[in-house]
Amino acid sequence: MKLSMGPQHPVTSHFRFILDVDGDAVLNFEWDVGYTHRGIEKMAENRIYIQNIPVVERINSYCDAIGTTLGYVEVVEELTGIEIPERAKYLRVIAAELNRIASHLYAVSLVGISAGFETMLMWTINDRELILDLLVKLSGQRITYTYPTIGGVRWDMPDGFKEDALKRLDYLEKRLEDYYKMMAWNRTFQMRFKNVGILKPSDAVKLGIVGPNLRASGVKADVRKDEPYEVYDRFDFEVPTGKNGDSFDRASMRLKEIEQSIVILRQALKDIPKGPIKGSPKGSKIPPTAPRGEAYSRVESARGEFGYYLVSDGKSKPYRLKISTPSFRNLPALPHLCRNVPLGDIPVIFITFDYIPLDVDR
Amino acid sequence: MLGLSFVELIELFIKVLIFPGTLFSLLFSIIVIWFERKFLARMHLRIGPLHVGPFNRLGLFQPIADFLKLVQKEIITPSRANKFLYDLMPMLAAFLSALSIAFIPYALDPSGGYWVIFYTPLSLLVILVILTAKPFIMVGAGWAANNKYCTIGALRAAFQLLAYEIPIVLSLAGIVIATRSFDLARIVEAQSSVWFIILQPIGFIVILIAMMAELLRRPFDIPLAEQEVVFGWPTEYTGVQFALVMVAEYFDLCVTASLITILFLGGWSGPAIPLLHDISPMLSGIFWFLLKMAVITVIVIMGRGVFPRLRIDQLLESGWTVLIPLAIIQILITLATAQWWLPLIGV
Numbered sequence: 001m002k003l004s005m006g007p008q009h010p011v012t013s014h015f016r017f018i019l020d021v022d023g024d025a026v027l028n029f030e031w032d033v034g035y036t037h038r039g040i041e042k043m044a045e046n047r048i049y050i051q052n053i054p055v056v057e058r059i060n061s062y063c064d065a066i067g068t069t070l071g072y073v074e075v076v077e078e079l080t081g082i083e084i085p086e087r088a089k090y091l092r093v094i095a096a097e098l099n100r101i102a103s104h105l106y107a108v109s110l111v112g113i114s115a116g117f118e119t120m121l122m123w124t125i126n127d128r129e130l131i132l133d134l135l136v137k138l139s140g141q142r143i144t145y146t147y148p149t150i151g152g153v154r155w156d157m158p159d160g161f162k163e164d165a166l167k168r169l170d171y172l173e174k175r176l177e178d179y180y181k182m183m184a185w186n187r188t189f190q191m192r193f194k195n196v197g198i199l200k201p202s203d204a205v206k207l208g209i210v211g212p213n214l215r216a217s218g219v220k221a222d223v224r225k226d227e228p229y230e231v232y233d234r235f236d237f238e239v240p241t242g243k244n245g246d247s248f249d250r251a252s253m254r255l256k257e258i259e260q261s262i263v264i265l266r267q268a269l270k271d272i273p274k275g276p277i278k279g280s281p282k283g284s285k286i287p288p289t290a291p292r293g294e295a296y297s298r299v300e301s302a303r304g305e306f307g308y309y310l311v312s313d314g315k316s317k318p319y320r321l322k323i324s325t326p327s328f329r330n331l332p333a334l335p336h337l338c339r340n341v342p343l344g345d346i347p348v349i350f351i352t353f354d355y356i357p358l359d360v361d362r
Numbered sequence: 363m364l365g366l367s368f369v370e371l372i373e374l375f376i377k378v379l380i381f382p383g384t385l386f387s388l389l390f391s392i393i394v395i396w397f398e399r400k401f402l403a404r405m406h407l408r409i410g411p412l413h414v415g416p417f418n419r420l421g422l423f424q425p426i427a428d429f430l431k432l433v434q435k436e437i438i439t440p441s442r443a444n445k446f447l448y449d450l451m452p453m454l455a456a457f458l459s460a461l462s463i464a465f466i467p468y469a470l471d472p473s474g475g476y477w478v479i480f481y482t483p484l485s486l487l488v489i490l491v492i493l494t495a496k497p498f499i500m501v502g503a504g505w506a507a508n509n510k511y512c513t514i515g516a517l518r519a520a521f522q523l524l525a526y527e528i529p530i531v532l533s534l535a536g537i538v539i540a541t542r543s544f545d546l547a548r549i550v551e552a553q554s555s556v557w558f559i560i561l562q563p564i565g566f567i568v569i570l571i572a573m574m575a576e577l578l579r580r581p582f583d584i585p586l587a588e589q590e591v592v593f594g595w596p597t598e599y600t601g602v603q604f605a606l607v608m609v610a611e612y613f614d615l616c617v618t619a620s621l622i623t624i625l626f627l628g629g630w631s632g633p634a635i636p637l638l639h640d641i642s643p644m645l646s647g648i649f650w651f652l653l654k655m656a657v658i659t660v661i662v663i664m665g666r667g668v669f670p671r672l673r674i675d676q677l678l679e680s681g682w683t684v685l686i687p688l689a690i691i692q693i694l695i696t697l698a699t700a701q702w703w704l705p706l707i708g709v
Contacts, residue, residue: 003510011589021510024518024674114589115670116580122406188581188669191676343514344673347589 007035011114011347014357017338019346026346029338031331037361044321049076049290052318054146059325060301060359062143063106066092066099067301072321073148074229075297075308079290080150082279088152089230090272095138095147096230096299097261097268098165101172102131103302104212104254104261107354108179111251114351115192120182127175130168137161151279162269169262179255183248193248197337197349200245207332211304213353216253217245223300235267250352289316303327303354327359377479381648382468387460391612395425398663405667432608435601440507443598447506452599452606455499459613462492466620467547469630469647476547477644483545486538489621490531493576496614497523500585504595515594518674519578519585525681526575526582532689533565533572536696537625540707546621550629552707557628561703564692566626568685570661573618575677577611579662581669584677615662619655627654 003019006012014035020028040059044052053069060068070092077084105128112120132142137158139145147154183189199209204217214221222239224232240256242249292314298307304326311320330353337349366374377383396411400421403410411421439445465485467478475481482488497520504516538544540561541552549558559566575582586594596607623629630647638645672680 001510003514010592021514024514112670116583116587116589117670118402119406119667120670122408126407186668186670188672192670192673342673342675344584344587344590344671 024343026341026343029335033360036357040362041321044318048316057144059362064099064103064302065145066095070148071297071299071306071308073150075295075310076150078297079295082151084152084279085276086273087275088277090268091153092148093230094268097265098131098135100302101258101261102128104258108254110351114347134165152277156277183252196247196345198246208329209333210329211326212253213330216242216249223298223305235264237263247348247352325359327355382463387463387613387616390616392425402667432605433602437601440598442508444506447502451499451503452603455610456606458492458495459610462489462617468651469644472644485546486544500595507598509598511592512595512597515585515591525678526572529568529572529685529689533568536562536565536692546624550624553628554631556706559626564688568689577614580666581672584674619658622658623654
């Protein structure tokens with residue numbers, strides 16, 4: 001029986017899966033994406049560089065907006081050669097890590113609901129709000145921050161932000177233990193997630209998987225370590241890896257990464273220097289015209305590696321902006337894992353990869 | 363009329379319309395739905411229903427408001443559905459679930475006999491027969507709706523309910539063997555000195571788990587799994603038909619809680635409550651019965667906040683390989699040790 005799962009379905013959001021179902025077994029799996037295509041790459045060609053920041057933010061607006069925009073401003077800075085002040089680099093790291101925590105909490109909440117575990121959904125979404133409050137203080141927005149800008153960041157930290165952030169991180173660290181218990185002590189949770197959708201390291205590399213999903217398979221690859229951008233080389237943190245590469249590893253990988261993000265945030269909040277937050281002392285109002293040439297930048301967003309390739313013909317607008325998004329690069333894993341599995345495993349495997357349809361289609 | 367005297371007729375009306383009939387079972391459903399929402403909200407660190415009804419921040423009348431909304435909605439029948447079966451099944455589900463309540467004795471009648479709508483010495487058997495009709499309703503509704511999610515959900519329901527009826531019947535066998543009776547009232551009386559939860563603990567655990575599966579409560583709500591089959595066999599129902607499906611679900615919960623109370627927790631037996639006992643000894647019995655029902659209901663509801671959902675193969679495996687052997691072990695233990703404790707229950 002052909003079963004068309006989505007794009008109107010409680011779990012697939014804007015994806016459509018075409019399943020060959022025999023009773024409760026899935027024999028064949030195909031994905032059909034493109035329901036949220038907005039042509040952001042083409043839109044970017046019609047706007048000046050600074051106008052493009054909110055545009056590319058819409059690639060991944062409700063989860064990891066900072067990680068998305070950071071890649072874009074970096075590629076523009078690389079092309080134009082703008083130096084950014086130290087404080088702005090630290091602020092970018094703080095914002096990016098806070099947003100990574102928020103995004104991972106969101107991912108963990110969806111992991112819970114993929115097997116009908118509503119308590120996990122509610123608890124994590126509740127705690128995500130604490131982090132969003134911090135980001136509101138930093139940037140004035142809950143989800144679409146437009147915080148990094150070309151040549152620095154838009155706003156400085158408000159008074160009392162540091163103490164508030166440290167307090168909330170302490171609380172979150174305590175709550176992380178509860179989440180670990182929810183996963184590791186709950187036998188039913190383990191029955192549903194352990195040994196489901198095992199992605200071997202060799203297969204993961206071959207399929208081009210990126211981000212936490214790749215690390216859950218046991219491959220140590222993180223742009224923050226391998227090719228440090230901003231000031232990530234100054235912080236002492238680990239890159240956690242999983243053992244089996246199953247859905248349980250992918251789910252708990254998010255919690256481990258939140259732990260490391262807290263470690264980074266504490267160091268960043270401690271070390272942050274004083275100084276300006278934007279490149280030009282007066283605050284540049286004129287968008288830069290990039291010189292003729294091309295540049296590439298990659299950042300580790302919450303879902304994995306974001307790549308931006310920018311070609312400029314010397315005018316005020318980009319000639320071409322090619323974006324490679326992590327969710328799209330993780331997509332080949334689904335047909336690889338979702339054949340000959342029970343129907344009940346489809347949402348579990350799908351959700352633990354933490355796809356964002358907006359991210360896949362751009 | 364019906365060969366009943368005037369007093370008996372009045373009594374029958376009270377039983378059918380008030381307790382344990384229509385009013386009680388509807389009130390039970392409403393209170394349980396409200397409690398479930400509020401209780402789960404607390405487990406989730408939410409607030410839950412808030413504004414409807416008296417008392418600030420309680421949302422007491424939220425289930426009634428929801429029911430009224432459902433009744434107002436248009437009934438939509440899918441164009442490719444089998445209209446007769448599609449319309450029949452929700453009514454049949456609610457009817458059959460309500461029917462079981464007629465056979466459950468809730469207290470001792472002060473004038474002798476039991477407070478039950480229809481007394482029969484085979485009441486347990488009748489309820490089991492009604493229970494076996496449920497997969498038929500689900501498969502019928504799922505097939506009639508002509509929707510792929512409905513069909514998959516209905517087939518899952520059929521698998522699950524058939525697999526979990528066997529442990530239920532087997533663990534009831536232990537009690538029937540001990541009391542030598544299918545009469546629920548007789549079973550309660552046998553527990554006047556010691557409850558069956560102490561004599562047959564394995565049977566209690568088996569029946570509690572199996573009944574949760576029978577009620578399609580989490581972690582056993584696989585046929586209704588939202589993330590997999592949208593809402594299973596009742597996916598297409600809207601408005602008053604959906605309301606009937608929901609009512610049937612909570613009537614089933616009422617029947618299950620009553621049944622477990624009678625079989626393992628000693629029914630209406632319990633020390634006399636001074637104030638209630640002075641009015642009528644029956645009220646004291648009803649109080650104990652409702653209290654025990656509440657405990658079972660809370661346990662069943664709690665599953666939704668604590669467990670993720672199982673997968674169908676895991677469910678069937680644990681049904682066939684764990685629950686059924688456990689129930690058989692319970693029967694063997696019952697047979698082996700009965701000679702020592704049978705005098706205790708007056709056989």
